Amino acid sequence: MSSPVIEFSGTVKHYGEKTIGPIQFSVGKGEIFGFLGPNGSGKTTCIRMLLGLARPSGGSVRLKGEDPISRHVQALTGVGYSPELPNIQTFLTPRDVLALAAAESGLKEARDETDRVLEEVGIIEYCDTKVSKLSKGMVQRLSVAQAMLGRPEVMILDEPMIGLDPAGTAHLREAFRSYAKEGGTILMSSHMMSEVEDICSGIGLIHNGRLLFNGTAKEMISQVLGATEVRVEAENLSAEVIESVRRIEGVVGVTQTLGGLDVKVDGGYEVRPDIARVLVSSGAELLKLGEGERMLEKAYVVALRGGGDKAD
């Protein structure tokens, strides 16, 4: 297995009486890792340590195998960062902001590259407008654009979807997916559970400075809620059909809802093919079969309420 791109090893940060950590997790190449947790839980502090902006009080942080404090230039080469609050110089234009970022990174042919990323995030038509005149969503896109500049190997994104309209969110979601498909690694913090569930291959949940969970979304749902959920949308559902679904191995509960069923499933089972077979053979009209809605959000709320009882 290749060495991780991002690695926290017993990392601790003391802020007066507050302590973040010890934090232990790693992110491999090509992964999109979602960093979850409520405000003030320590996500941004971890990101700041990863970027060499804050010095760990204990343990270590490695970015591409390098110490971001003592070997900052080496660690940050090929790394893009979009901060939680897009504090971008308001007196500059998007093109100026990217030109400065390109100069900092020593990018050649910066003009073509700035145009490419502005196009990619969908604000090329505002490239010469002062940042102070851009909407919050556009500034957020610009923040992501400067992180994408130069096709970095790693992107660290602190709340990248914040302030975006649905079109902007969808646009960036696709951009991140294709970036990861090409081998890029993303660590993104977010409060938008649906986004995280949708695009992240791994997640970490941090609360009160402690890492409560590290794994996949499915694992977290299963571990925290004890079961996953399958949402069935179908017509002509008779009592017999519902009973047949209930008897499928791995199903732990079935609730009839308006237009379908919510099926609770033991975490280790994949029951959707069986459900489809039962419905089709019994003459019910299957309209949609997918994972339960907002499961990660439910697991997140339960995990935080537990305050770390299920820490791994």
Add this chain to the structure above:
Amino acid sequence: MVAIRPTRVSAFAVYEVRRALAKKKVLAVVAFTILIDTVPYYILSTSGASLIPAELYPYLWVAGVIAPFALFIQFIAILIAAGAMSEEYEAGTAEILLAKPVSRAEFMVGKFLGGYLLVALVIAMNAALSVIAADLVFGPQAGLWTFPGVVLLEVYSTALFFTVAFMVGELVRRSSLAYILSSALVVSSQIIGTYLSIAFELTGSRFYEMMHTYLPTTVASSLPAQYEQALLPSSSGRVFQLILGPMGGAPSEVSAAIIVAAYAVAAVAISLAYFSRADVSKRIS
């Protein structure tokens, strides 16, 4: 250890100039510099020209170059330097700039040089406007061959308060507080200097004179004035007496140059040492 790369330093220097110019307070200061270099000559020409001996007319440009330097130019230097680092923390822009493959030394040196370049431009503009205004109002000016020298010395001497304000800005990371503290240093040094001069006049004790000699304001303002005084004709001495008062209690040119350098090196070393170790502050305001 990463060497300081000139391309990164120059990128930050250019950025710093643009950033400072984008702030209205710096533009206001530049506008005020224009006023301070033109209005006094106009007032003198309309209401006080007859009071000035005609033989001093060719040297009146020196008054415009030297007089604002003691305080006004120092405050401009402080205004620019105090915010160079601290305003980046306050705006939260330091994070985005430093989360790049650049060393902290490159960032700091670039911003320092950008701010210092801006101060140098203000000094040059102040001096040039003085010459133009004096020439227009009082006729052709003499001794202009000393112009480059006095401008360079003013730029050099400004390093004292510029670096101190830069250091205070980095240490406190609040632009207003840094400006107030640095300005307080100038004002208190000036006031203490006045008391020491009075004490020296009353007692004749060399101790007071020596104390006055090494005050930051004495050191910072003495070098350009001494340079001009030594080079210009003796008849122009009254101009300096009117502007600066007697030159007693000032260090020699060499001593002043060394003291300025000592203050500047110490302040830069402290700034760099602190900046290299401390966390990058999150957005403050």
